Amino acid sequence: MKTFSIWLAIIFMPLMVTQTNADNWGHWRGPSGNGVAENAAPPTQWSPTKNIKWKFEIPGKGSGSPIVWDDKVFVVTGISKGAASGERSQPSTGQRGGRRRGRGRGMAPTETTFKLLCIDRSTGKLIWESEACRATPHQGTHSTNNFASASPCTDGTHVYAFFGSRGLYCYTMTGDLVWKKDDFGKMDTRNSFGEGASPTLAGDKIIVPWDHEGESSIFALDKMTGKTIWRTRRDEPTNWSTPLIAKNGDGFQVVMNGQTCARGYDLETGEELWRCGGQTDRPCASAVSDFGLVFVGSGFRGSYLGAFDLDGRGNLANSSNVVWSTNRDTPDIASPLLSENRLYYHKGKTGILTCVDAKTGDPLFSATRIPGVESTYASPVAAGGFVFLTGRSGSTTIIKDSGQFELVSRNSVGEGVDATPAIAGNEVFIRGEKHLFCIAN
Numbered sequence: 001m002k003t004f005s006i007w008l009a010i011i012f013m014p015l016m017v018t019q020t021n022a023d024n025w026g027h028w029r030g031p032s033g034n035g036v037a038e039n040a041a042p043p044t045q046w047s048p049t050k051n052i053k054w055k056f057e058i059p060g061k062g063s064g065s066p067i068v069w070d071d072k073v074f075v076v077t078g079i080s081k082g083a084a085s086g087e088r089s090q091p092s093t094g095q096r097g098g099r100r101r102g103r104g105r106g107m108a109p110t111e112t113t114f115k116l117l118c119i120d121r122s123t124g125k126l127i128w129e130s131e132a133c134r135a136t137p138h139q140g141t142h143s144t145n146n147f148a149s150a151s152p153c154t155d156g157t158h159v160y161a162f163f164g165s166r167g168l169y170c171y172t173m174t175g176d177l178v179w180k181k182d183d184f185g186k187m188d189t190r191n192s193f194g195e196g197a198s199p200t201l202a203g204d205k206i207i208v209p210w211d212h213e214g215e216s217s218i219f220a221l222d223k224m225t226g227k228t229i230w231r232t233r234r235d236e237p238t239n240w241s242t243p244l245i246a247k248n249g250d251g252f253q254v255v256m257n258g259q260t261c262a263r264g265y266d267l268e269t270g271e272e273l274w275r276c277g278g279q280t281d282r283p284c285a286s287a288v289s290d291f292g293l294v295f296v297g298s299g300f301r302g303s304y305l306g307a308f309d310l311d312g313r314g315n316l317a318n319s320s321n322v323v324w325s326t327n328r329d330t331p332d333i334a335s336p337l338l339s340e341n342r343l344y345y346h347k348g349k350t351g352i353l354t355c356v357d358a359k360t361g362d363p364l365f366s367a368t369r370i371p372g373v374e375s376t377y378a379s380p381v382a383a384g385g386f387v388f389l390t391g392r393s394g395s396t397t398i399i400k401d402s403g404q405f406e407l408v409s410r411n412s413v414g415e416g417v418d419a420t421p422a423i424a425g426n427e428v429f430i431r432g433e434k435h436l437f438c439i440a441n
Contacts, residue, residue: 025422025429028065028151028198030381033244034288034338037423040383043441044398046428048414053427053440054124055413058117061107062148063377064198066431068424069154072127072173073119075436076161078148081111106143106194111136114148116161118175121427124438128175135166138186141194144377144418149196151242151419153206158223160206164195168208170226179226184219187212190238190282198242200254202267205229207254211239218243218256220270230270236260239283241335246289248310255294257283262296264310276316278304278325285331285345286379288338293323295358299332299348307361324361329354337380337387339401344387346376351391353380355403364403372397372410377418390417394432413437 029035043051060079067074114132119125137147150162158178161169167182187195189212197209201223208219216234221227234256241257245267252267259282261275280302287296289310297305305326312321329347336345343358351373355364373391381388382401386408390396394417400406419431428439 023425024070024156025068025424026154026156027067027200028153028242028420028422029286029288029335029379030423033200033286034290035335035379035381035420036337036339037381037383040423041426042383042386042423042428043426043439044384044386045409046411046413046439048412051439051441052413053438055435055437056119056124056126057435058431060113060115060148061146063146063196063418063431064149064151065419066422066429066436067152067154067159068121068422068429069156069159069173071121073121073422073429073436073438074152074154074159075117075119075431076148076150076152076163077115077117078146078163079113079115080107080147081113106141106192107146108140109137112147114161114163114166116152116159116169116171118159119436121438124436130169130171130175130177132161132163132169132180133166133182138165139189139192139194141192145194145196147194149194151198153199153201155201155223160199160201160223162199162208168199168206168221168226170223178224181221181226184208184210185214188214193238193282196240200243200245202245202252202254205267207243207245209239209241209243209256211236211258213237218254218265218270220254220267232265232270232272234258234263237282240333241283242286244287244289244294246287246294246310248292253294253310255287255289255296257285257287257296257298259283259298262287262306262308264294264308274308274312274314274316274321276306276308276322278306278317280304284333286335288336288343290338291359293358295336295338295343297330297336297345299330303327303330305330305336305345307358323359326356326361329367334376335379337382339382339387342401342403344380346380349375349377351376351389351397353389355405357403365405368405370397370399371407372412379420381421381423383423388421388423388428390421390430392416392418396421396430
């Protein structure tokens with residue numbers, strides 16, 4: 001009888017884990033990677049004086065999105081010594097990716113302390129902080145970027161903080177360093193725009209993107225040890241998108257955007273399964289996936305978004321495995337949102353929003369200007385029957401999660417926001433320019 005009970009526990013363990021994870025937000029795009037918190041019931045109204053449960057002042061600079069697990073909230077930051085946002089960064093020396101040109105005044109390389117912070121979800125008090133490293137970055141950043149713009153991720157056992165060229169750091173949930181991998185090398189990003197793609201957890205692996213003007217790759221590391229399981233070379237220049245883990249039949253694929261091609265890789269081996277060209281310059285938007293399709297788009301110096309059949313193999317261009325595509329109003333920095341059969345995406349970096357039927361590409365509403373949202377870096381998220389659209393000014397406009405446009409409310413935290421909000425339970429967590437906000441009724 002005891003053996004039978006143990007067997008039953010093993011059989012049902014994956015289901016139990018899935019149900020627990022659904023109430024957390026362990027990755028910058030939520031439990032599924034599609035930007036949806038399925039079991040959440042967050043507030044739809046707030047202001048600097050209304051429904052702010054707490055706010056925590058974050059030292060330094062960063063635009064990595066917060067993640068939430070049980071009673072803890074995690075954010076990363078880079079605290080630069082004597083940094084001035086108006087200082088000019090050093091030019092890039094790489095040659096790939098096209099014409100080099102000045103890109104304005106950003107953060108100059110200076111000694112920076114890279115930290116992971118753990119905040120109490122109930123009180124907003126700091127539980128612990130861990131210093132990953134101190135380093136002087138070899139490049140500066142774009143005027144709207146910083147040195148800690150990759151988001152952390154967690155599986156509830158460990159939490160992972162990625163600082164690009166400074167390395168990937170694995171901690172226990174109580175802040176003890178388990179391992180670090182700081183031998184990836186140095187990224188040479190396009191026009192010295194800086195780094196920012198985030199890693200993704202997938203079973204026993206953590207997937208690390210490494211696209212830049214040098215030798216690009218995608219890595220699968222053992223999440224318990226940091227050892228490399230596989231590494232696949234990529235003929236891609238700089239890319240700021242994050243890998244998506246997409247279910248395909250009984251297996252999983254790693255889907256990555258790219259300036260040359262969007263691609264799918266076998267999760268277990270790293271083998272490239274399919275590719276399709278058509279994306280635009282220096283992609284930033286990450287993929288979303290459901291019902292056997294994956295959606296990948298970009299919107300800088302061009303416009304393209306395609307729905308690809310995950311069963312396709314080889315070069316999908318001009319094949320039936322490209323289920324539909326569009327070359328209008330596609331997203332640049334903010335990633336699409338996939339909620340049920342509705343695919344939402346911004347036009348470029350604007351607040352103009354389109355919603356289409358994800359299976360057919362047929363428009364539900366098109367090129368709709370969102371009140372209060374002018375410029376976007378944060379990706380849209382959905383919960384409780386609502387879609388949350390956050391602009392760089394710190395305003396979040398909420399609409400119904402529906403095929404018809406219906407405005408619900410306009411809100412603000414009173415400071416700029418570039419990070420994507422996290423939603424867990426009945427709370428919204430927004431990382432602003434200076435503070436982390438917990439919003440609750």
